[in-house]
Amino acid sequence: MSIDLTQFIPSFLEESFEGLELMESSLLNLEQGDDETINSIFRAAHSIKGGAGTFGFQNVTEFTHLVETLLDEMRDGRRKIAQEDVELLLGSVDCMRLLIEAIRDETECDEDKIAVNAALLEKTLATSNNDITEATSTTPIEETPESTSDTASWQIEFIPDHHLVQTGNDPLLLFNALADLGDITLVANAKELPALNEMDAEELYLSWLLTLKSSASEDEIKEVFEWVEDECLLILTKEEQSEPEITTVDEPEITPADEPEITPADKPSSAQVTEQPDKSETLVTEPEKVISKPQSSASSATEKTTAKAKNDLGSIRVGVDKVDSLINLVGELVITQSMLTELGNDFDLSKIERLNSGLEQLLQNTKELQESVMRIRMLPISFAFNRFPRLVHDLAIKTGKEVELVLNGEQTELDKTVMEQIGDPLVHLVRNAVDHGIESAEVRLANGKPQKGTIMLDAYHQGGSIVIEIKDDGGGINREAVFNKALEKGIVDENTTLSDSQVFDLLFEPGFSTATEVSDISGRGVGMDVVKKNIQSLGGRIQVESEQGKGSTFRVNLPLTLAILDGQLVRVGSETYIIPLITIVESLQPQKELINRVSGDMVLYRLREDNVPVIPIYQLFNIPSEFENIESSLLVVVEAEGQKIGLMVDDLLAQQQVVIKSLNDNYQQVEGVSGATILGDGSVAMILDIAGIINMALTKAQNNQRYKSINQPQVGQLVSEGVNL
Amino acid sequence: MDIQTLVDEVPVEGEYSLEGIDFITSGEQYLTFLLSEEQYAVDILCVEEIRSWESPTRIPNSPSYIKGVINMRGIIVPIVDLRMKFNIGEASYCETTVVIVLTVETEDKTRTIGFVVDAVSDVLNVENNEIKPAPAFGGCVPPNYLAGLINVGENVVTLLNVKALQAVEKHQLSQ
Numbered sequence: 001m002s003i004d005l006t007q008f009i010p011s012f013l014e015e016s017f018e019g020l021e022l023m024e025s026s027l028l029n030l031e032q033g034d035d036e037t038i039n040s041i042f043r044a045a046h047s048i049k050g051g052a053g054t055f056g057f058q059n060v061t062e063f064t065h066l067v068e069t070l071l072d073e074m075r076d077g078r079r080k081i082a083q084e085d086v087e088l089l090l091g092s093v094d095c096m097r098l099l100i101e102a103i104r105d106e107t108e109c110d111e112d113k114i115a116v117n118a119a120l121l122e123k124t125l126a127t128s129n130n131d132i133t134e135a136t137s138t139t140p141i142e143e144t145p146e147s148t149s150d151t152a153s154w155q156i157e158f159i160p161d162h163h164l165v166q167t168g169n170d171p172l173l174l175f176n177a178l179a180d181l182g183d184i185t186l187v188a189n190a191k192e193l194p195a196l197n198e199m200d201a202e203e204l205y206l207s208w209l210l211t212l213k214s215s216a217s218e219d220e221i222k223e224v225f226e227w228v229e230d231e232c233l234l235i236l237t238k239e240e241q242s243e244p245e246i247t248t249v250d251e252p253e254i255t256p257a258d259e260p261e262i263t264p265a266d267k268p269s270s271a272q273v274t275e276q277p278d279k280s281e282t283l284v285t286e287p288e289k290v291i292s293k294p295q296s297s298a299s300s301a302t303e304k305t306t307a308k309a310k311n312d313l314g315s316i317r318v319g320v321d322k323v324d325s326l327i328n329l330v331g332e333l334v335i336t337q338s339m340l341t342e343l344g345n346d347f348d349l350s351k352i353e354r355l356n357s358g359l360e361q362l363l364q365n366t367k368e369l370q371e372s373v374m375r376i377r378m379l380p381i382s383f384a385f386n387r388f389p390r391l392v393h394d395l396a397i398k399t400g401k402e403v404e405l406v407l408n409g410e411q412t413e414l415d416k417t418v419m420e421q422i423g424d425p426l427v428h429l430v431r432n433a434v435d436h437g438i439e440s441a442e443v444r445l446a447n448g449k450p451q452k453g454t455i456m457l458d459a460y461h462q463g464g465s466i467v468i469e470i471k472d473d474g475g476g477i478n479r480e481a482v483f484n485k486a487l488e489k490g491i492v493d494e495n496t497t498l499s500d501s502q503v504f505d506l507l508f509e510p511g512f513s514t515a516t517e518v519s520d521i522s523g524r525g526v527g528m529d530v531v532k533k534n535i536q537s538l539g540g541r542i543q544v545e546s547e548q549g550k551g552s553t554f555r556v557n558l559p560l561t562l563a564i565l566d567g568q569l570v571r572v573g574s575e576t577y578i579i580p581l582i583t584i585v586e587s588l589q590p591q592k593e594l595i596n597r598v599s600g601d602m603v604l605y606r607l608r609e610d611n612v613p614v615i616p617i618y619q620l621f622n623i624p625s626e627f628e629n630i631e632s633s634l635l636v637v638v639e640a641e642g643q644k645i646g647l648m649v650d651d652l653l654a655q656q657q658v659v660i661k662s663l664n665d666n667y668q669q670v671e672g673v674s675g676a677t678i679l680g681d682g683s684v685a686m687i688l689d690i691a692g693i694i695n696m697a698l699t700k701a702q703n704n705q706r707y708k709s710i711n712q713p714q715v716g717q718l719v720s721e722g723v724n725l
Numbered sequence: 726m727d728i729q730t731l732v733d734e735v736p737v738e739g740e741y742s743l744e745g746i747d748f749i750t751s752g753e754q755y756l757t758f759l760l761s762e763e764q765y766a767v768d769i770l771c772v773e774e775i776r777s778w779e780s781p782t783r784i785p786n787s788p789s790y791i792k793g794v795i796n797m798r799g800i801i802v803p804i805v806d807l808r809m810k811f812n813i814g815e816a817s818y819c820e821t822t823v824v825i826v827l828t829v830e831t832e833d834k835t836r837t838i839g840f841v842v843d844a845v846s847d848v849l850n851v852e853n854n855e856i857k858p859a860p861a862f863g864g865c866v867p868p869n870y871l872a873g874l875i876n877v878g879e880n881v882v883t884l885l886n887v888k889a890l891q892a893v894e895k896h897q898l899s900q
Contacts, residue, residue, distance in 0.1 A: 035753040432809045471868065575783060621785035663784075666837045667803040670784055 005055055009103075012051045016100050019044035021095050021386070028087055028389045038081070041089075042071045046219065048096065060099045066121040067092045073125075078114055087397075088124060090390070091117055097236060120393035124516055133340055153216065153641055156220060156233040159207040160228065169228050175210070177224045182214025224556060246331060318376050326372045333365045370452060374564065375413075381459045381468070382410035384423050388430055388457060395434040400442050402452040403434055409459040416464050421538055422468070425531040429470045429554050430455065432528075437474035437552060447549065449473065459556040465540070465582075466560055471553040479503050505642070509533040535690070536641065539565075539582065565660055567677075569686065570636060572617045573625045576651075578658055578677060578687045579684035585637040590630050602701075603630060605637075605646050612637055615697045616648040617688075620672065626650040640690040645697070647688075672696050752852040755875070756885060757882055758825060758842040760807055761814025765842075766875065767848060771887045772829045773837060775845055778822040782799040795824075806841040812865045814843070829891040834892050849882065851875050854886060874879065 025042045045068045050503070052060035067089065073079040073383055084274040091353035095117045102109035156178075160171065178184050188209045212221065218236060225234050340358045343351055385407050395405040414422075438444075438453035458469040479500065486492045486506045498506075535542050539559045546552035559565070559582065568587070586607075594606040595614075603614040614635065618625030627633040627650055636647040658677035663670055674689035755766040774797075781793030781804045790809035796800050804824060808816045824839040856873040872886040 317859060490793045623783065623785070653879070661799075663794070663801060663803075665834075670787070672785055676782070676794060676801045678799065678801075681766065682796055684794050684801060686785065686795050 009055055012055060013104050016048045016051060017097070019048050019102070020093055020097050024090065026389055027093065027388060028091050028393055030081060030086055034427055037076075038071065039077050042068065042075050043125045047069055048100075050223065057099075057103055058094065059114070060103070062348075063092070063099060063118055064096060066118055066125065067096070069125055085124065088117075088120055090123060090393075095322060104382040118404050135626055147251070147296055147695060152214070152238050153238040154210075156210040156212060156221065156385040157207070157233075157237075158210060160233060160338075162205065163205040164228060164231050165204045166293075167231060169209070169231070171204070171206075174224055175208075175226065178210065178221070178298070181216040181220060181224070182212055184213075222389055272596070306540075316377070316379075322372065322376055326369070328378070329369045329372055331366060333362075333369060336361045336365050377416050377563070378413035378560075379416055379419055379420065380411045381414050382407075384414075384419050384426060385457055385459070386412050387423070387427070391427065391430060392434060392455060395431060399435060400440065401434065401438050403438055404454050406456045408456065410638060412459040412461060412466060413560075414459075414558070415560060415563065417624065418466075418560075420622040421534065422556070422558060425534045426457075426468065426470070427555070428527050428531050429459070429556075430555055432472055433472040433474070435554075437472035437476075439475050443475075460558075466558050469553055470556075470558040473551040476548040476550055476552050477504060477507070477544070478548065479546075481650055499546075501543065501593040504546060507544065508542070511719075523697065537559060548619060563660060564657050565687065566655070567658045568636070568655050569679075569685070570634075570647075571651040572621075572649050573623050574651065575621075575623055576679065576683075576685045577617065579638060579647065580674075580687065580690065583640055583690045584636040585639050587634060587636045590633070590635050592631055595630055605630075605635060607644070607646075612644050612646045613697070614648055615693065618648075618692065618695060620700070638690045642693055643694050645690075645694055647693070658685075658687065678721055727863050729854075752850045755849045755851055755882075755884065756825070757847045757877075758821055758823075759844045759846055760811065760842055762811060764846065764880055765807075765879075765880045766884045767825070767827065767887055767890070773826040773828040776824050776826065776839070777820075777843065778818050778824055781899065791799070791897060794838065797826065797839075800837060802837050802839050804839040804841060808841065808843065811870075816841075827887060829887050829889065831891060833889065836893060840890070849875065849877065859883065 018097075023041050023044045026037045026044075030037050030041070034332045043065055049061055049068055051066040051155065053063065070079075070085065070089065074081055074085070079085070095114050099114065108642070109605075136239070159172075160169075162169070175184065176185060186208045189209065190205070192207070193199070214221070218238075218258075220235075221236060223230075225232070230289070233602045237409060269322045336358065340355075340362065343355055343358060347355070363671065389405055390401055392405040416437045422607075426481070433455050438455065439447070439449075444453060454473050456469070456471040458467075461468055465590045482499070482503050483492070486503075486509070487494060489509070491506060491509055492498065500562055508528050532542055532654045535556055535558070539555050543557070545555070566581040568584055570579055570583055571578050596603055596606065596611070604611040605613075605614050614630055616625070616630075616633075617623075618628070625633075628650055634652055634654070637644055637646050638648055639645075660675045660680075661677055663673065663676050670686075672689055672693045673686045674692070675687045676684050677687055680686050726735045730790070740874045756769045756772050757764050757766040759765075776797075783793040784791060786804070788792075789807045792804040792806050793850060796802075804842040806816055808814050818841075821844045822841060823845050824841055825845065826837060826839045828835060835887050856875055859868070859871040860873050861868050866885075870886050870889045872884040875882045875884055
């Protein structure tokens with residue numbers, strides 16, 4: 001039976017990336033070291049190798065095999081987990097990722113890098129072999145796990161699901177494969193076999209108890225069952241009577257040549273070595289592991305969704321609970337709908353009360369449904385955070401600093417699109433924190449701080465937005481240095497007095513860097529302005545707090561979702577516009593004495609100590625308006641990019657949540673408008689892009705000046721430059 | 726309604742005639758419509774729907790022939806007045822004024838745009854060899870929008886290039 005394997009490649013790739021992700025994060029935790037972690041790393045590598053082998057990705061199989069061998073040595077305790085090995089493995093994980101990405105993109109990958117890494121692995125493995133021989137001579141116990149894997153008697157209880165044969169698996173083939181590993185005896189259990197008349201010819205009712213005498217390792221045996229793993233209950237036990245087997249291990253024909261030293265006398269000494277897992281313990285735990293394996297890999301799979309989301313915008317993993325709640329809600333909706341239909345059949349006025357309550361219920365249902373659907377797009381921020389342990393780890397090594405990364409609030413949920421776009425700015429901020437924020441160990445000690453610097457990533461909800469904090473306990477931002485640099489660049493002049501936050505905001509000016517030397521990590525001065533721009537394009541903002549000597553905090557404020565926005569509906573003439581609530585500072589009725597006209601036709605409104613330029617929307621958009629003078633209209637003061645403006649509108653309408661629709665899909669980006677939405681009456685309303693409007697007004701003012709001199713009327717088309725998207 | 730009435734209502738074969746219905750013919754089908762007195766046609770497979778005129782929401786600072794956007798079942802669809810775009814006749818809005826919504830897949834994306842026309846008239850079956858090239862001179866319609874001419878009895882129907890129409894407002898704005 002031949003199956004077109006290529007159809008499974010995408011899922012192989014996805015699983016491999018998840019596996020790599022798991023390997024990476026586990027390797028980083030491995031520094032503290034424990035058996036379960038290394039086992040999970042090994043399993044991930046093994047699945048990748050197995051999958052790659054199936055699909056014939058030779059290079060992946062070969063490379064992964066090296067990694068696996070190294071891991072195997074660590075797992076068996078033949079090799080101490082040394083820092084440089086972990087680094088090597090991390091590098092290897094990167095190589096595997098390159099290889100698999102190359103398969104995905106159907107491109108060639110950097111062969112050299114892979115070759116170098118493979119050579120390193122081989123070298124390490126070669127030295128490890130020496131270690132082993134040394135180890136065998138000094139502490140023969142190290143060999144104990146090895147010895148048990150020689151010609152052991154395995155009890156394999158194989159209870160397949162009834163539908164096993166329907167998926168194209170044949171137990172006979174499995175047994176043949178097992179027979180290749182060693183002597184096999186097999187007892188079939190036909191207890192479940194139903195009476196002939198009840199029997200479904202396509203179902204499998206048998207189960208088997210196999211006894212395998214083989215030198216194969218547990219993994220090799222499990223590999224045979226790899227394809228049916230999810231469709232059977234497999235209990236693998238090493239026979240306790242392997243005690244006598246151990247003695248037979250001495251029989252020369254079975255014992256591999258490089259393990260001559262094992263004698264029964266070595267056995268008892270194993271108990272004395274505490275760092276070595278006790279043999280009986282391994283025996284007990286192993287069967288459990290076999291059974292628990294599918295579960296643990298499944299749960300780890302749900303935890304780790306693909307981090308390479310950029311290339312994989314297509315799919316989203318959703319928790320079953322979310323889908324269940326959605327189904328429940330749809331169920332309720334259907335009930336409400338049928339109730340209303342019932343009511344609609346011969347309706348009379350006596351039923352109006354029931355109609356009202358029905359409609360209310362419908363409203364409730366729709367609201368809940370909307371919330372649930374929105375929640376589907378929400379992912380815990382750990383998807384964005386989980387790349388940071390590796391990043392900080394690598395940076396710390398590169399800079400020779402000691403840095404600890406603390407993650408908080410990883411379960412805080414965030415819209416998928418926001419998450420994808422916030423990743424890079426966060427990387428930049430974390431990089432800065434390691435490179436510029438945290439001081440070197442000596443400086444820290446001299447300043448009476450703990451040797452190890454701490455970077456804290458924190459995420460939490462605040463109102464309708466999510467706050468992400470990047471906090472370091474480093475040297476803080478040198479206010480003077482920033483100010484002087486700004487002077488030098490001519491951004492500020494000497495006499496201006498700036499508040500701390502204003503000074504720190506200068507960091508986000510393009511080309512601004514106070515780093516005395518440029519490193520390959522950061523300091524070129526490109527970046528912070530991009531970070532700010534990215535965050536603003538998501539409708540968020542960034543604040544800096546810093547105290548010299550104590551550290552700095554970068555606080556990023558983001559809207560929870562890009563799909564829905566809290567808006568203030570306003571009316572200008574006959575048109576309705578929506579102003580994002582987050583940008584509104586206040587709305588007011590202009591008072592005559594606070595209106596000032598300056599430099600010709602510019603109107604300023606005095607809002608406490610600020611002079612806010614007034615922009616009439618009707619002029620900007622060339623539409624008729626009810627009120628053309630500011631005294632009789634209303635003023636909505638909005639703020640974007642640190643600039644406050646007053647928008648002149650005819651009337652304030654309701655505040656409501658609106659679903660953002662792109663104009664770009666069927667039309668094009670429109671200046672001053674960030675999108676459109678559909679109002680309750682089915683009509684379309686434009687959502688104002690405040691930053692864009694400020695830009696438009698600026699360009700328009702400049703063009704006005706330019707054209708006034710030659711006395712030409714202003715044309716709307718001239719505003720086309722300086723589009724702010 | 727019981728089953729018997731249902732059965733009674735189902736027409737028996739041969740009870741209705743196919744006379745006058747010419748959809749089972751060869752060739753491509755085109756939807757024809759009127760701009761002032763002139764007949765134009767577009768490929769019928771691109772027609773998403775035909776809807777009556779409703780006042781759209783204006784797009785700030787857009788050219789006058791872009792009337793605005795409407796909500797078509799949750800999709801924001803821009804409305805282009807072909808009469809204003811091509812300078813044909815008067816742009817008046819009455820009961821027969823309709824909007825033909827066209828959807829065209831271009832290389833990178835699918836765009837849906839509504840076009841205001843004076844009236845929708847007919848569906849034509851046209852063989853490819855019946856389409857004559859349009860003369861490259863004269864007229865209000867820029868030549869890149871023309872796909873050819875079709876003779877229908879005494880009249881000439883101008884076949885419009887749907888792909889060009891989809892780029893109609895982009896093209897214009899970039900100028």
